[in-house]
Amino acid sequence: MCMKKMFFFLLLPLVMLLSACDEGDIVEKTTAYKSGGYVVKMTGSIANMDSWPDGYDVVVAVFNEDKDADHYVSAKRIPTTYDGSAFVYHVSDVIGAYTSIRLCVVNNLHMPVMNVDTLYSVETSVVSGDTIYYDASGKDVAMFKAVTDMFEKESCTQCHVNSKAAGKLGLKAADAYAQLVNVTSNHYPNESDAVFFKRVVPGNADTSLLYKALMVDTVLTGYNHVSHIQTKKNEYLVRTLVRDWINNEK
Ligand code: HEC
Secondary structure: OOHHHHHHHHHHHHHHHHHHHHHOOHHHHHHHOEEOOEEEEEEOOOEOHHHOOOOOEEEEEEEEOOOOOOOOOEEEEOOOOOOOOOEEEEEOOEEOOOEEEEEEEEOOOOOEEEEEEEEEEOOOOOOOOOEEEEEOOOOEOOHHHHHHHHHHHOOHHHHOOOOOOHHHOOOOHHHHHHHHEOOEOOOOOOOOOOOOOEOEOOOOHHHEHHHHHHHOOOOOOOOOOHHHOOOHHHHHHHHHHHHHHHHHOO
16 A cells, blocks of 8 residues: 555544534534525615614624524624625525524624514525525614614603603604703703713713613612613613614714
8 A cells, every 4th residue: 555545544534533523513403404505685775884883783694593593693794885786695504494584783792783674584484496585675774773673672662652751751763862862861950960961972871861871770860770671681782782872973
């Protein structure tokens, strides 16, 4: 046996061993599911792509709804220069019974902070061939929309339904901006008092009552808002979204 051949025979088991370790449990799954091969083709322009600060990305992302839909499995960032002409994403992940593909905004922990639309899910999608066509026309990813969606989701709007309700603060999408930004607090309105707040000071979350109210466990605004945010994970998401939106406001 020549040296080259011998080298090959020695090397082969090693290569096999290494690749077996590498792929681990993925090998098992691919046999039962469609492995990769989908192509997402998106057209149609998306409004307010540039409204997000560093640390957030507008993406098309693959989620596993069964295991951990709070973090994407993989994603492709849509560049802020995307003008609606074409965005192509070759999805190489396993497409299984619990896979969904969403247009969303994610933070740097790969968590969705704004779900815009579902492009693919096993229950609702019939895909002929391997291409998922998606028209994004009319979709809006404005960061402030994510904030008002959150006010709805966390039921802030149940109490803050309009300017005559709790704290004389309306947090419905139509009112929220005008009632927050540069508006003096209803509870702490006097600049000459020891404690004075504006609801939102653009560019400065730390001095904004909206952010403070979500930060402190004590009853800063006469009502414990922290206990209202349902889970610890939400608490983090809600706070960082509010903070980053205020700090990004001009
Ligand atoms: C169960 C009712 C309730 C819910 C739900 C609620 N709030 Fe409040 N909120 C109040 C009340 C009552 C006040 C006024 C307290 C006071 O002035 O003493 C207030 C005050 C505030 C203020 C201060 C207003 C000002 O100008 O002084 C902010 C900001 C605020 N809430 C934000 C929120 C946000 C954001 C949410 C959702 C995460 C939320 N609230 C959910 C009852 C609620």
